Amino acid sequence: MAVPLHSPEAEHAHDLALARKDILRIATAGSVDDGKSTLIGRLLYDSKAIYEDQYEAVERASKGDYVDLALLTDGLRAEREQGITIDVAYRYFSTPRRTFILADTPGHVQYTRNMVTGASTADLAIVLVDARKGMLEQSRRHTFLASLLRVPHLVVAVNKMDLVDWSEDVYEGIRDEFTAFATKLNIPDLTVVPVSALHGDNVVTRSDRSPWYQGSSLLHHLEHVHVASDRNLVDVRFPVQYVVRPQSDAFHDYRGYAGTVASGVLRPGDEVQVLPSGLTTTIAAIDGPRGPVAEAFAPMAVTVRLTDDLDVSRGDLICRPANAPHPAQDLDAMVSWMTEEPLRPRQRLTVKHTTRTVRAMVKDVQYRLDVNSLHRDLTAGELGLNDIGRVRLRTTQPLFVDDYARNRVTGRFILIDEATNATVGAGMLTPAG
Template sequence: MSIENNQLLRFTTAGSVDDGKSTLIGRLLYDSKSIFEDQLKAVESVSRKKGNNCVDLALFTDGLRDEREQGITIDVAYRYFTTPKRKFIIADTPGHIQYTRNMVTGASTANAAIILIDARHGVVEQTKRHTFIASLLNIPHLIVCINKMDLVDFKEEVFNTIVQQFVEFTSKMIIRDIRFIPLSALLGDNVVNKSQNMDWYLDAPLLHTLETIHISSDVNKIDLRFPIQTVLRPQSKEHPDFRGYAGRIASGVLRVGDTVIIMPSGFASTVTGIQGPKESLKEAFAPMSITVTLKDDFDISRGDMIVRPNNVPDTAQDIEVMLCWLHRNPARTRAKYIIRHTTNEQKAIIKEVIYKLDIQTLSRNLEDSQIDMNDICKVRIRITKPLMVDSYRVNRITGSIILIDESTNETVAAGMIS
């Protein structure tokens, strides 16, 4: 199989400050020979100037450090590399607590998450925060890399203690697959090659795990959800009455001849045609972008949704959402925000804070209704017009929302519908 046909794995990296994340990614790129020669020479030169006897692996990924010192906003750095077995996109997010919101961005499309833990410190608050966000975003695979094992003499009991801490903390979460790898990113133990210093660890190193982990599609293939993005009415002599409904299928399959329901109106019609980017199609499926024609001429507009008659989403004007607050300014209950859900955009208010989550204990604080940056809470949102929604765990696309400050147009929160 050629490299061009290799599967693509998207994974995010998260860890507390100075857990060695930059060194780990640098080691992964360096040992897998995924670094261009000119880039390698530049890093070797800088390493020598700094007085290092070996290549400073962190320099391969620390380009964002200078930006932070200059006051430039950091979002997520995406890094790409390929091995003979698989292609990879790394969503590299900053470790500082003030950038926790960036982990939400980086993890939102990930197939796997690497959670980095310093072997000297064990499970800390940022570990818990990042793990909970990964669980909240329904990431199927969690790879817990316990780094800096060289600083604890590669002791198996240290590794086992941290594994036990992590398992106890995640016992209340829904995570499908958790794997633990002891490693030293600085020395290369268990990153690309098996460690000679930890012969007690019998499983695969990190790269082999990434190359062989099962990539399961997060696309819902059962529930048809086709949010309308725009209505096409080209002025054409050949088709003077053409009316097409364009958008991207969020989930499910759509076929010519299917009976469908247009929501929120509830009118039924039949699919008469499906046009792809290049040709007419008999059927289309998520996440294809298509134009659909219907037998009946209804008043359909952006934000409406085509679904099946026996499988409709909830139509709700009040929704309960697990909210990650992303903005430096606190949330204002009863203040007006813009809510975006698929192609629909409405005005909304945070009607009620149901509870805030204590990341350390996963307990629910029912008294504190103040929502600050990086807070994770469950809220009830009131919308001016009903939305067609599903639970996030059933459908990532129709189960997610963002909130926007209508005065500044800044994104202030991301939410998963319960």
């Protein structure tokens, strides 16, 4: 029997289809003037993801013979005046196969923290290289940061190939150099694509100008790269963000716990444990935006109802009894420092981990990392703006954590200045040692 188009069953099926829809989060990186913003503008334009009035506005603002597609992402006035990207610009577009969330991150060294922000949730990173310049210091820096942030897929877009007459030797030289550098890092999947963002060659469709290149276009690769296996569907982690208690007679018995599934799969009837209390119960039901759902998985936002009336509040974590994260007050982490005032030992900060916020003190700075040479400076006693280093923290209350390599949600945190409430650092938990 056919399901009516506007029936509750059809709406629930639609919600599940949306939840399952393949979403690819992309971060772009590279040196200044490599053409990141132009490449994104070309992707948006050639995939018909911008409106006519947007294109006309960019056309009017452009200078020279070509429409400056970079203006589609460089939205800040300072960015347009200087011709550089300063802040992280997010753009959304879809093809029939996949939905994309694309972060255009800055290329300047002083905006490294912005690149870390954009890549922290990415499934794939695109590092642009100017074919005339080859692999630069910033190319190495951003490739290493993508590796450090455990971005599972890396695409090197060798841009401006039209300016080197589509030389196969230039392409192969850059490809071999990147491949050699990537072998030193934790990069499981590397693809190198020759492109011209200005003219659109190999961006959305294959170009006749590179007959020697046997790979796919950039968009074809983005549509078909396999990311489902990158997600952790084993470790159930559900940080509670909000307790839902409607003030209505019709729902006077309703008590649900809202949040976003960090990893694993939740189903009604599953036995679960609530941390930090350690009490166990079962899931009575899971509610989505339009009603009950049969299962919930990352990154779905749902409300979980439990069989027993337990004391559960914001900051608690729902997991499986036999597979719980370990509580920790001593945290070893790689920290990216994001403010002018240096990070120093004995400094007091606030740690926000998932939905839980606790106070902490810096025990020591073990080393500062040179992201270009990968050298560890063991003599460094502090971390300055844009520095990355290994830090030990001691929290006032236990956090329920996983190593970042295992879970990118429960394995990360941000550091907040207690006086200004500003975010001053981002951390990735690593095994002690």
